[in-house]
Amino acid sequence: MAATVVKGALVIDGTGRTPIEGGAVLIEDGRIRAVGGAADIGVPEGAAVIDLGPETILPGLVDAHTHLSIIPGLGHQIGQLRSNAAQAALRAIPNMRTDFLSGVTTMRVVGEEHFLDIDIKAAVNAGRIPGPRLLVATRPIAARHGHGTALTASDGPEEIRRHIRENLAAGADLIKYFATGGTSSARAAADTCFYSPEEIRLIVEEAHRDGRPAAVHAHGGPAIRYSVEAGVDTIEHGKLATAADLELMRNAGTWLVCNHAIAFHPDGIEKGDGGNPQIMAKLKISRERSPGTFRLALNSGVRWALGTDSMHGLLWFEAQKAVDFGATAEQALAAVTRNAAEAIGLKDSVGTLEPGKHADVISVRGNPLAEIGALRNVGLILKGGVRYDHLSAQ
Numbered sequence: 228m229a230a231t232v233v234k235g236a237l238v239i240d241g242t243g244r245t246p247i248e249g250g251a252v253l254i255e256d257g258r259i260r261a262v263g264g265a266a267d268i269g270v271p272e273g274a275a276v277i278d279l280g281p282e283t284i285l286p287g288l289v290d291a292h293t294h295l296s297i298i299p300g301l302g303h304q305i306g307q308l309r310s311n312a313a314q315a316a317l318r319a320i321p322n323m324r325t326d327f328l329s330g331v332t333t334m335r336v337v338g339e340e341h342f343l344d345i346d347i348k349a350a351v352n353a354g355r356i357p358g359p360r361l362l363v364a365t366r367p368i369a370a371r372h373g374h375g376t377a378l379t380a381s382d383g384p385e386e387i388r389r390h391i392r393e394n395l396a397a398g399a400d401l402i403k404y405f406a407t408g409g410t411s412s413a414r415a416a417a418d419t420c421f422y423s424p425e426e427i428r429l430i431v432e433e434a435h436r437d438g439r440p441a442a443v444h445a446h447g448g449p450a451i452r453y454s455v456e457a458g459v460d461t462i463e464h465g466k467l468a469t470a471a472d473l474e475l476m477r478n479a480g481t482w483l484v485c486n487h488a489i490a491f492h493p494d495g496i497e498k499g500d501g502g503n504p505q506i507m508a509k510l511k512i513s514r515e516r517s518p519g520t521f522r523l524a525l526n527s528g529v530r531w532a533l534g535t536d537s538m539h540g541l542l543w544f545e546a547q548k549a550v551d552f553g554a555t556a557e558q559a560l561a562a563v564t565r566n567a568a569e570a571i572g573l574k575d576s577v578g579t580l581e582p583g584k585h586a587d588v589i590s591v592r593g594n595p596l597a598e599i600g601a602l603r604n605v606g607l608i609l610k611g612g613v614r615y616d617h618l619s620a621q
């Protein structure tokens with residue numbers, strides 16, 4: 228493949244280094260070869276040049292927590308996961324396209340039935356449908372009486388082991404389990420823990436023995452401590468986490484993956500489940516508590532990243548909410564690039580513009596370090612050096 232030089236008014240390479248004015252990225256064979264001042268990079272013979280003029284060049288965004296087939300605004304999210312494979316795929320493919328065309332070039336999918344995410348990932352990798360790089364959890368491990376239980380329930384050591392091993396056999400990149408209640412289902416409070424400490428230890432151990440990370444849906448209550456003590460890699464949501472939980476996580480090096488859009492954006496849970504008083508009562512608690520919890524997390528020194536949790540195309544809004552709740556623009560940008568990549572185990576291949584990494588490169592109008600909302604205005608989208616932003620016009 229011939230080389231490509233991408234030039235723009237500013238290059239933010241995502242490493243935390245000072246942005247480069249009048250910068251350029253040299254791409255060869257789908258990989259980044261060099262990043263620097265446009266004059267230093269030059270234009271190798273035969274290279275194509277993409278000159279973005281006043282735009283800012285960034286690493287492709289990383290969404291650390293989402294689902295393909297869920298549309299929160301349609302309501303009854305678990306019911307959506309229970310729908311048949313064709314219905315789920317008909318939602319998933321346009322959702323993924325929306326995410327991709329918002330500049331998300333890597334996404335971690337944390338729960339789908341029918342092994343839908345495995346098939347979609349294969350189709351994306353084969354070039355049959357456009358989409359981000361995917362890490363997939365396939366079927367979530369969830370207790371019969373718990374939240375997140377769609378078609379597959381896993382109780383006790385035998386079922387848990389069998390379902391995890393079936394997931395791994397099918398190609399799961401990680402194991403996701405639901406330990407607590409959630410906002411989008413009516414039954415249990417978000418700090419109820421459905422699994423015993425023994426079951427949680429078993430889930431994490433089964434994942435780790437196969438060299439895969441474990442991610443837990445846990446808002447608060449004892450599930451966070453059980454999971455951190457078991458060695459879980461990422462706590463998802465953590466909206467009711469206490470200072471003690473966050474300190475435990477920081478000391479263990481456990482990542483917190485936050486999401487606020489689904490609770491705060493008008494197209495989120497409110498749109499879909501506004502008629503369900505139990506869910507709305509939980510949403511009210513979530514809205515009241517999560518900004519404070521997020522500030523606690525910021526002060527605790529815990530490592531954190533962001534995910535949209537199915538709010539397709541709205542990773543920019545996640546970053547905006549993080550800033551609204553006290554993060555700096557620099558922290559919020561890191562949480563959707565470098566830190567998100569590290570949280571999901573891909574720090575060596577994506578998340579920053581550095582030589583050797585995949586050429587996942589986007590541009591935005593404006594400077595997100597000055598105004599994080601600039602992430603909304605995506606222009607160029609390259610994944611592996613291949614250009615996709617023309618799809619936005621179709």
Ligand SMILES: [Zn+2]
Nearest residue numbers: 293294337536
């Ligand atoms: Zn989720």
